[in-house]
Amino acid sequence: xxxxxxxxxxxxxxxxxxxxxxxxxxxxxxxxxxxxxxxxxxxxxxxxxxxxxxxxxxxxxxxxxxxxxxxxxxxxxxxxxxxxxxxxxxxxxxxxxxxxxxxxxxxxxxxxxxxxxxxxxxxxxxxxxxxxxxxxxxxxxxxxxxxxxxxxxxxxxxxxxxxxxxxxxxxxxxxxxxxxxxxxxxxxxxxxxxxxxxxxxxxxxxxxxxxxxxxxxxxxxxxxxxxxxxxxxxxxxxxxxxxxxxxxxxxxxxxxxxxxxxxxxxxxxxxxxxxxxxxxxxxxxxxxxxxxxxxxxxxxxxxxxxxxxxxxxxxxxxxxxxxxxxxxxxxxxxxxxxxxxxxxxxxxxxxxxxxxxx
Numbered sequence: 001x002x003x004x005x006x007x008x009x010x011x012x013x014x015x016x017x018x019x020x021x022x023x024x025x026x027x028x029x030x031x032x033x034x035x036x037x038x039x040x041x042x043x044x045x046x047x048x049x050x051x052x053x054x055x056x057x058x059x060x061x062x063x064x065x066x067x068x069x070x071x072x073x074x075x076x077x078x079x080x081x082x083x084x085x086x087x088x089x090x091x092x093x094x095x096x097x098x099x100x101x102x103x104x105x106x107x108x109x110x111x112x113x114x115x116x117x118x119x120x121x122x123x124x125x126x127x128x129x130x131x132x133x134x135x136x137x138x139x140x141x142x143x144x145x146x147x148x149x150x151x152x153x154x155x156x157x158x159x160x161x162x163x164x165x166x167x168x169x170x171x172x173x174x175x176x177x178x179x180x181x182x183x184x185x186x187x188x189x190x191x192x193x194x195x196x197x198x199x200x201x202x203x204x205x206x207x208x209x210x211x212x213x214x215x216x217x218x219x220x221x222x223x224x225x226x227x228x229x230x231x232x233x234x235x236x237x238x239x240x241x242x243x244x245x246x247x248x249x250x251x252x253x254x255x256x257x258x259x260x261x262x263x264x265x266x267x268x269x270x271x272x273x274x275x276x277x278x279x280x281x282x283x284x285x286x287x288x289x290x291x292x293x294x295x296x297x298x299x300x301x302x303x304x305x306x307x308x309x310x311x312x313x314x315x316x317x318x319x320x321x322x323x324x325x326x327x328x329x330x331x332x333x334x335x336x337x338x339x340x341x342x343x344x345x346x347x348x349x350x351x352x353x354x355x356x357x358x
Contacts, residue, residue, distance in 0.1 A: 004205065006071045007101035007126065009142075010091050011119055013111025016083035017191045018136040022105055023071055025198035028214045029206060030069040074098045076119050084109045095122040103201065104130040108137025108157065108190065120145045132184045134201070136194035140187045144168040154187040155180045241283055244269040249284065252292055256299040257319045260292045292319075297333055300326060304342040311338050 006026045008019055075081050078094030092098075104126050124146040127133045135143050140156040141164065143149050150170040155161065155177040165173040174180050179188035179197040188197040195218065203211035248269050252260055265288055266276035280288045300318040303309055311323045320326035327337050334341065 004069050004102035005099055006069050006103045006105060007098050007130075008071065008073045008105045008107065009095065009119075009123060009126075009139075010073050010075045010081050010089050010107075011109075011111045011116070012081045013084050013109045013113075014081065014089070014107050015109035015137060015191070016085055016087050016089070018107030018109065018139065018194050019073070019083070019089070021191060021195040022107075022134075022136065022198035023073075024218060025195060025202060025214055026069045026071050026103075028217060029202045029210050030071070032210050032213055033068040033206065072098060072101075076116065076122060084111070095119075095126060098126065100129040101126060102131050103134060104132070105134045105136070106139035106142045107194070108135070108139040108141075112138040112141040115142055115145050124148065130184075132186065132201075134185075134197065135187045136197070137188070137190040140164060141167075143185070143187070144171050148185065149187070152182040152185055153180050154182065154185070155189055156187065157190040242279070244271070245280060245283055248280070249291075252295050253299075256292075256296045257317045260288075260296075260319060262288055293329070296320065297329055300330075300338070301341065304338055314338070 006022075008023060010019065072092045073089070074093050074095045074097075075091040076095055078091060078097070080088050080090045082088055104123070106123060120142060123142055127143075127146065127148055133143060133148055135154075135156075137157045138160055140149065140154055141160075144154070144164065144167070149168065151172075153172045153174055154164075155174045156164050158176060161173050161175040164171065177189070178193045179186060179200070181200075186197055186201070188194050199211050199215055202214060248265050251268060252265070258264075262273050262277055265280075266273040269276050269279075271279065277288060280291070284291060286294075296318045300314055300320070303314045303317065304311075307314075309317070311326065315321065315323045315326040318326070320329065323338070330336060330338050330341060336344075
């Protein structure tokens with residue numbers, strides 16, 4: 001199997017974290033694959049991971065020969081560019097001189113607000129030879145401008161989903177998703193979602209063990225399901241203006257297993273149920289019942305991720321009552337059950353200890 005070239009496109013105003021997040025994932029995988037002991041996190045020490053170095057294939061115990069990655073960066077003309085934060089980025093080459101990429105990756109940044117048509121042309125040309133085309137955050141605009149997302153499902157940063165859908169009606173925009181895969185094209189939301197997507201691609205290419213090693217080294221979970229929302233409940237909703245309603249929001253977050261019916265919450269706010277429901281909807285932006293559902297789901301996810309508690313115990317602690325009720329809630333919201341969710345998020349130490357997964 002030949003080496004996989006990951007080509008990251010740079011431009012003026014690129015978001016540096018959209019570049020370095022996936023870069024660290026792919027370079028880390030290359031370093032691990034070239035090591036005699038790929039399971040040792042020490043091989044991913046920054047001194048060992050030389051970005052852009054040509055790392056050849058390595059025999060990995062239990063996995064056979066796997067192709068490593070060669071990570072390159074390129075600008076339109078090969079000249080350095082400044083990121084949105086002012087960081088000067090020096091590319092490896094100019095886009096016309098870059099080798100054919102296995103993975104062509106276009107990051108986001110304010111530079112995508114006025115896309116150079118020459119950059120669009122070069123990305124379209126490079127995409128014709130790539131096995132997969134990836135964008136992070138508003139990099140989706142470059143792919144859409146090049147016609148690479150026509151007839152496909154895609155996502156971008158939450159603040160730009162509506163605009164992307166308006167400007168490119170041929171693209172089926174999926175709002176809030178962390179990342180979206182559609183054939184050979186993959187798009188993600190901002191910054192950390194690019195790391196999630198890169199980890200998913202590494203897992204697809206060379207297996208879960210290497211992806212888990214990278215995630216552990218970067219102190220992130222292996223990967224979040226792509227259809228998981230970009231927001232926590234607190235970010236996705238408003239904070240009530242009036243103190244009694246703010247207190248109720250805090251109470252819900254701290255006591256997901258309690259009686260959180262409208263009647264119980266209204267008593268805590270010292271309002272009638274009807275007045276409370278109306279005021280909550282007006283100030284928070286969603287009905288109290290839906291807010292409670294979101295908080296309980298988020299609380300259950302965190303317990304699945306961070307503890308070895310059983311599903312039955314978690315379902316009681318989070319107000320679901322039974323594991324079946326929690327399973328139905330997970331399937332509705334995330335498209336996956338609690339046991340599968342835990343497998344994706346399970347910390348390495350808990351997996352090794354063999355704690356409960358269901």
